[in-house]
Amino acid sequence: MDIFTPLQRAVNGARATLARYHQRARSRRYLAELAQQPHLLKDLGLTYDQAMQEAHRPPWQSMQYRVKAQPTQPMIESPLLDIDRA
Structure with a gap:
């Protein structure tokens, strides 16, 4: 067992x-x-x-508010891009 492995893991962590x-x-x-x-x-x-409350949190605290992802629409609809139709 390498003696530096635990130390390396601690440093990397x-x-x-x-x-x-x-x-x-x-x-x-x-x-x-x-x-x-x-x-x-x-x-x-x-x-x-909410933004200011989050902005003033210390860095060791995780985010309180999560941005909700919006569903996206395809940018281009083309029969050439639809492989199921071919």
């Missing part, structure tokens, strides 16, 4: 955690900027208060 915290902090800064534009918040389905 800490590195991944710090990267996740950094991404959350960056996303929350961006959300705080978006909160100044109500039409963009409406597209996300968030109110100003």
Whole structure:
């Protein structure tokens, strides 16, 4: 058994955690900027208060509000792209 394996796992885990915290902090800064534009918040389905509450959460807390994905329509409808008809 390699003695460095547990240490390497711990270091890699800490590195991944710090990267996740950094991404959350960056996303929350961006959300705080978006909160100044109500039409963009409406597209996300968030109110100003919800956006600011999320933007001020510490990075070690996961997201409270999730953006709901909207169903998408195909961009192009073409019989050439429909392989079931061929």
